[in-house]
Amino acid sequence: MAKDEIIDFQQAKDKHVHAKRDKKVKAMRDAFKRARQAALTPAEKRREKKLEKKLQKKRDKKKKK
Numbered sequence: 722m723a724k725d726e727i728i729d730f731q732q733a734k735d736k737h738v739h740a741k742r743d744k745k746v747k748a749m750r751d752a753f754k755r756a757r758q759a760a761l762t763p764a765e766k767r768r769e770k771k772l773e774k775k776l777q778k779k780r781d782k783k784k785k786k
Contacts, residue, residue, distance in 0.1 A: 761769065 758766070758769075
């Protein structure tokens with residue numbers, strides 16, 4: 722049997738395990754973010770929004786370089 726014909730089940734399984742884990746982590750992050758946003762006062766929400774815009778501008782500048 723040639724080496725390229727051998728199936729590595731662990732390697733095939735790892736892809737699925739990582740994808741599943743990443744999906745769970747993303748869901749937890751999103752839930753935490755929503756809960757945090759719900760707990761903010763209107764002034765804190767404005768501050769968060771302003772900060773996010775500022776960070777987005779920095780990211781855009783880096784992409785242009």
